[in-house]
Amino acid sequence: MTREEIIQKVNSTLAEEFEVDESKISPEGAIKDVLSLDSLSLVDLVAVVNYTFKIKIPTEDLRKIETFNDLYDYIEQHAK
């Protein structure tokens, strides 16, 4: 999967799951703010990434992922 494909897949999947307009997702955007995530719905982010990319984000790594760019990087690094 190329980085472009990852970005496209992440954006479309998260926009659908969290019911936000895909145009509001930008690489520098703060994930929690853009997707309106709280401590509970953060679990859904982990589940969606696991389901879509077969990547399990451990809690200690999740804390370091703040922007969409961070998430693209993480998926790119961990994609099999």
Next chain:
Amino acid sequence: MGIWSCLGTTLDEVRDALYNGKSGVIFSQERKDAGFRSALCTDVKKPDLKPYVKRNLRQFMPEEAQYAYMATRQALEMAKMDQEFIDSHEVGIIYGNDSVAEATMVALDKFREFKDTEMCGSGAIFQSMNSTISMNLACLFHLKGINLTASSACSSSSQAIGLAALLIRNGLQDYVVCGGAEENNMYGIASFDGIQAFSTREDAPTKASRPFDRDRDGLVPGGGAATVIVEDYEHAVKRGAPIIAEVLGWGFSGNGDHISTPTVEGPARSLKHCIENSGIKDIREIGYVNAHATSTHVGDSREALAIAQNFGDYRVPVTSTKSQTGHEMWMAGASEVIYSTLMMKNDFIAGNINFENPDEESAKLNIIPETQQAHFDMFLSNSFGFGGTNSTLIIKNI
């Protein structure tokens, strides 16, 4: 009052469907393909909550809570109970529910597939608790009074209304959102189908639910939600609420016997307690009985005897609206109060459709087979459930 049922999703639609003898029963190929012995069920519209409830809050709501939300919105609107009023008063909720099968199954399937609890998602724990409806509605409508789920099988929501009236009568609450909901997916009742309780008249779905009829062969599972606002009379008058009816009496009993086969004595005692509790002097004041009768052989027969025993030589008109709706189970106590109230307010008794021939027990009752114009100001509604749990309400017109 608010309703989300196979007969309609507004009170007007439901009133007309009752009057016209419409059946909400359908055949489901999906259930047949999945392995159901009986693929009969009811057709309940799926609500769209997107305009009202944000995604992160909808995550906590299984199907039955979504039905309950829609019914409760209607009921609060009709009762003229807006958010400003709710925010400044202690409004409670007692809601009947007794299954969360699909939500539980979906979450645990994901857990088992991925061997990872996080894969259940953020909403799973809240969706898969039996109190999911009362917890969701209390948070969404900001209800600050009693927050309770009544679980007593098919008498759940009748008990909810009775309990609410009791709390109000004792001065412990002034306003209680009451009701019942039933998930309408196949997983909620797959094991019920497994004990061969359902009608197999699949070639004629609308004829399948035939309470009290000699040729009945089982019930048809239904679902949806029904909500009533129970309120202290003086408070309702004071705030200028549109008062529809009065919960005049509640009676309940346990059979203390078989888990699925009802007795005559238990239900009869529920009726007796309710009649005594209501304080009515003449049983002929009750102009209509909405029976629990689900279209099972034993259940309908035993109820017929229990009604006949209590009403003696007074041949009160009796019907079971389950002939049109199927068995709405945890929702049935509240929905049937609404169906009966709609009849009472519009001067008719909806016919017990598919009642063609009585059997020995149902011949003892005055069962109304077709819709009749009739004025009555008081009705009795029965709800009985597995485990021998019985609840009876008497409602008076205002």
